[in-house]
Amino acid sequence: xxxxxxxxxTGGRRYRALRTGVVLSLLLLLVGFVSIVWTxxxxxxxxxxxxxxxxxxxxxxxxxxLGRDLLSLLxxxxxxxxxxxxxxxxxxxxxxxPLGLLAAHWGGLADQAVLRATGFLFVFPALVTAVxxxxxxxxxxxxxxxxxxxxxxxxxxxxxxxxxxxRKAVDYAAxxxxxxxxxxxxxxxxxxPGLVAVxxxxxxxxxxxxxxxxxTLSYVGLGALPPTASLGLMLKDxxxxxxxxxxxxxxxxxxxxxxxxxxxxxxxxxxxxLERRSGANGADRGAA
Amino acid sequence: MxxxxxxxxxxxxxxxxxxxxxxxxxxxxxxGVTSDQPALERFLRWLAGMLVGDFGTSASLGAPVGPLIAExxxxxxxxxxxxxxxxxxxxxxxxxxxxxxxxSIWAKAVMASARLGIAIPDFWLGMLLVLLFxxxxxxxxxxxxxxxxxxALGALQSLILPGVAVAVPLGALLARAxxxxxxxxxGAEFVRAAQARGLTxxxxxxxxxxxxxxxxxxxRAGPALALLIVSAxxxxxxxxxxxxxxLILDAVGARDVVLVRGGLAILIFALAGTMFLIDLCEAWADxxxxxxxxx
Numbered sequence: 001x002x003x004x005x006x007x008x009x010t011g012g013r014r015y016r017a018l019r020t021g022v023v024l025s026l027l028l029l030l031v032g033f034v035s036i037v038w039t040x041x042x043x044x045x046x047x048x049x050x051x052x053x054x055x056x057x058x059x060x061x062x063x064x065x066l067g068r069d070l071l072s073l074l075x076x077x078x079x080x081x082x083x084x085x086x087x088x089x090x091x092x093x094x095x096x097x098p099l100g101l102l103a104a105h106w107g108g109l110a111d112q113a114v115l116r117a118t119g120f121l122f123v124f125p126a127l128v129t130a131v132x133x134x135x136x137x138x139x140x141x142x143x144x145x146x147x148x149x150x151x152x153x154x155x156x157x158x159x160x161x162x163x164x165x166x167r168k169a170v171d172y173a174a175x176x177x178x179x180x181x182x183x184x185x186x187x188x189x190x191x192x193p194g195l196v197a198v199x200x201x202x203x204x205x206x207x208x209x210x211x212x213x214x215x216t217l218s219y220v221g222l223g224a225l226p227p228t229a230s231l232g233l234m235l236k237d238x239x240x241x242x243x244x245x246x247x248x249x250x251x252x253x254x255x256x257x258x259x260x261x262x263x264x265x266x267x268x269x270x271x272x273x274l275e276r277r278s279g280a281n282g283a284d285r286g287a288a
Numbered sequence: 289m290x291x292x293x294x295x296x297x298x299x300x301x302x303x304x305x306x307x308x309x310x311x312x313x314x315x316x317x318x319x320g321v322t323s324d325q326p327a328l329e330r331f332l333r334w335l336a337g338m339l340v341g342d343f344g345t346s347a348s349l350g351a352p353v354g355p356l357i358a359e360x361x362x363x364x365x366x367x368x369x370x371x372x373x374x375x376x377x378x379x380x381x382x383x384x385x386x387x388x389x390x391x392s393i394w395a396k397a398v399m400a401s402a403r404l405g406i407a408i409p410d411f412w413l414g415m416l417l418v419l420l421f422x423x424x425x426x427x428x429x430x431x432x433x434x435x436x437x438x439x440a441l442g443a444l445q446s447l448i449l450p451g452v453a454v455a456v457p458l459g460a461l462l463a464r465a466x467x468x469x470x471x472x473x474x475g476a477e478f479v480r481a482a483q484a485r486g487l488t489x490x491x492x493x494x495x496x497x498x499x500x501x502x503x504x505x506x507x508r509a510g511p512a513l514a515l516l517i518v519s520a521x522x523x524x525x526x527x528x529x530x531x532x533x534x535l536i537l538d539a540v541g542a543r544d545v546v547l548v549r550g551g552l553a554i555l556i557f558a559l560a561g562t563m564f565l566i567d568l569c570e571a572w573a574d575x576x577x578x579x580x581x582x583x
Contacts, residue, residue, distance in 0.1 A: 122511065122563060123307045123556045127518050132314050135540045135548045208407070215409050220525055220537055235412060239526070242415060243423045253412035260407035 018269020024262035032079035041069035043076050044227040052245050064234070064248055065241055074255055076229035080141065081259060084223075085210025087145045089203050092152020097199065099153070100160030104168070114161070118154030126151050126213045130222040141214075141230075144223040148213045152206050156199070163198040167191045197274055204267035208260045215256050231256050292571050292578035300564045307556045308335060315545045334549070343550035348542035353550040356535060361554070363433055364531035367447050367454070367520045372513065374455035379462020379509075386463070387470035399467060405460025410519045414453035414526035421449060431528040450527045454519045462509050469504035473497035503574050506566065514562035517555065 040060065047067035055062045061070040096118075103114035129147035130139075137143065167173065168191070176186045217223040218232030226233070231252040238248035312331050325333075337343065343353035382402065386395040422430035428449055434442035473479055474489075474497060482492035521533025528534075532551060539547035571578040 120303055120306065122514075123303060123559045124310075125515055125518050125559070127522065128552055128555060128559075131536055131540055131548060131552060132311060135543060135545065136314060136317050139540075212407075212409055216411060216522055219409075219411055220522055220533070222537075222540065232409075235409075235415065239415065242419050246419060249412075249415055249419065253409065253415070256409055256412065257404070257407050261404065264403065264407060 015269065015273070017265045018273065021262050021265025021267070021269050024258070025266050028078060028259055028262060029082060031075055032082050035072070035075035035079045039069070039072035039075050041072045043068055043072050043229050045069075052241065055247070061251065062245070062247060064237060070248065070251065073229050073234055074231075074251060077231040077234055077252060078255060078259065080224060080228060080230045081211045081214050081256070082207075084141055084144050084214040085148070085207045088148035088152055088210045088213075089206050091145065091149030092206065093156050093199070093203060096153040096156025096158075097160045100157035100162075101164055103157070104161040104164035111161075114157060118157050121150065121154045124150060126217060127220075127222075130217050134222045139222045139225060141224050141228060144214050144217045147217065147222075148210045151209070151213070155206060156202065159198060159202045160195070163195050164191070167194055197270070201267055201270040201274060204263055204270060208263040208267065211256065211259050211263070289571065289578050293568060296564055296567055296571075300560055303560050304557060305335070307560070308553055311549050311552050311556070315549050318543065318545055338550075338553060343553075344546040346539070346544055346547040346550075348539065348544040348547065353547055356547070357532065357550060357554055360530060360532045360535045362436060363447075363529050364517070364520055364524065364533070366444075367450055367524070367529070367531065368517050370447055370451035371454035371458070371520060372516055374451055375458040375462055375513075375516070378455060378459030379466055382459070382463040383466025384470060387467050387474070390467075390471045390474075395467075399464065402460040402463045402467075405456055406464070408457055410453050410457050411522050411526050413456055414450060414523045417449045417453055418526065431526070433527075433529050446527065446529070450520070450523045450529060453523050453526070454516060458509075458512055458516055458519070461512050462505070465505045465509045466501070469501035469508070470497070472504070473501040476500070499573070503570065506570050506573075510566040510570070511563065514559055514566060517558050517562075521555070 045068065047063075050059075050063050050067035051065050053059055053063040053067075059069050059071070061074070063069055064073065099114050099118075103111040126144075126147040129150050130143050133143040133146060134140075173186055173190050176190055181189070214223060214230065215232035215235070218230040219236050221236070224230035224233050234252040235249060238245075238252065242249050309331065312334065313327075316327060334344070341354045343357065345351065346353050346356060349356065382398055386398045389395055418430055421427045429442075429446050431446070433446050436443045470493075474493065476497065478500075479492045479497045482496050483489060487495070521531060521536070524531040524533040525537070532554065536548060536551035536555070539551060
């Protein structure tokens with residue numbers, strides 16, 4: 001009884017979460033993009049004379065230990081987070097989705113092989129890959145993109161595989177086949193739209209994962225190096241000034257949390273929407 | 289179960305050898321490490337050496353890698369154990385508590401804060417804890433580590449804050465998993481059927497629901513649990529703990545190939561080994577998983 005009453009409420013809340021998440025994410029993205037053409041100060045302008053200033057008219061959020069403007073660093077750092085996470089998502093999707101689809105389509109040994117390979121990648125979390133690559137090529141944002149991208153590969157492969165298998169089995173695909181539609185037409189008309197939505201939801205989740213990973217890897221010195229601005233790097237620098245000027249430590253961290261929560265809300269919202277849609281189909285399937 | 293375990297052991301061995309090969313080949317790209325011996329022979333020597341605890345000699349520290357790693361694990365492993373315990377405690381209590389009244393304001397507030405907990409970078413949480421408990425309140429040490437044999441209590445004390453920092457994000461994830469699984473079990477048909485047979489709601493959950501929920505949690509949060517050691521080696525940096533993380537990251541800066549590959553081998557072994565144990569636990573609790581299947 002209670003779940004019947006709960007359904008409309010849950011749906012409404014999910015759409016609200018979706019709206020909030022998407023609007024916040026786009027705002028943060030905008031902040032990042034604005035930093036390409038404008039920041040209050042150039043971030044490589046080192047001015048030790050103006051170091052560790054309090055927020056004021058000249059520097060709205062104050063300055064760091066090298067006299068760099070904190071607001072400018074935050075803006076650029078946000079941009080770096082999004083770019084690194086987005087490229088890692090693209091990398092994972094470009095390799096993972098075809099792998100997953102091929103596994104689902106061919107089945108049998110190919111399917112087994114892909115599943116084994118994706119399971120194997122569990123022992124290469126971003127930190128392990130980044131250590132490996134940074135030892136050989138030196139720390140950089142490219143190392144982070146590759147390391148996080150590799151983590152994304154099995155995620156996309158599994159989701160694509162699962163979504164494909166699920167959708168291949170639904171009644172409307174069979175009905176379309178009976179109605180005389182060819183294989184390719186069924187794929188384009190009936191299977192791809194649903195697949196795109198599922199993958200979009202996963203991409204959003206992985207974007208948040210990527211932002212967290214970028215900050216972590218830059219913090220431990222495997223990612224961005226100065227003069228690149230990165231939220232993780234800001235936290236590394238701030239560690240020595242935690243008591244002297246807590247804002248240096250609080251703001252970049254809060255920014256990371258804000259990005260990850262916004263993106264996470266958007267991802268949950270998309271997923272909620274999918275569940276609602278497929279809910280009706282699911283009932284049909286259950287009856288058949 | 290024996291067949292299942294044998295298959296899993298084989299899988300574990302293949303995983304470890306393949307991962308070691310990748311680590312070896314990538315690090316071999318670095319100029320200056322090649323010697324006269326062919327790569328395959330050096331790889332096999334390295335593997336055989338590790339089996340007897342001989343990891344080679346670190347160029348940057350001028351000491352054998354095996355003892356170096358063992359010394360660092362005396363910090364990292366207790367940290368991992370403490371954080372795992374805390375995370376399970378947080379996740380279990382919060383998740384079960386919230387699942388008792390799933391639609392209440394309280395449950396919603398708890399789950400919303402769990403979302404926040406998942407989004408907090410572990411190392412930043414570590415910095416916040418230092419700011420509050422070490423620098424401001426001065427309750428706990430800010431960082432550094434007293435060796436166990438000198439002062440066991442002091443050693444434990446220096447692991448408390450890092451333990452919490454590692455445990456909270458994972459605990460939040462566990463709480464959500466527990467909450468979802470228990471709420472789903474409460475509405476599941478087999479629990480309702482048990483109630484229809486005359487069991488009380490509580491009995492039905494205890495006898496049938498919770499077991500299923502536990503499996504659900506294990507399969508959803510298992511990988512995160514295994515990855516906890518990665519979080520631990522990152523948080524070590526916040527507290528200047530002389531653990532495995534510091535060792536590996538310093539070796540990266542020094543391009544100390546022997547030390548990096550030894551450290552990574554241990555890290556990969558820990559990841560694969562934990563996942564192996566979690567798989568076994570799952571199969572032990574769920575007969576469907578251990579059904580004999582070729583391959």
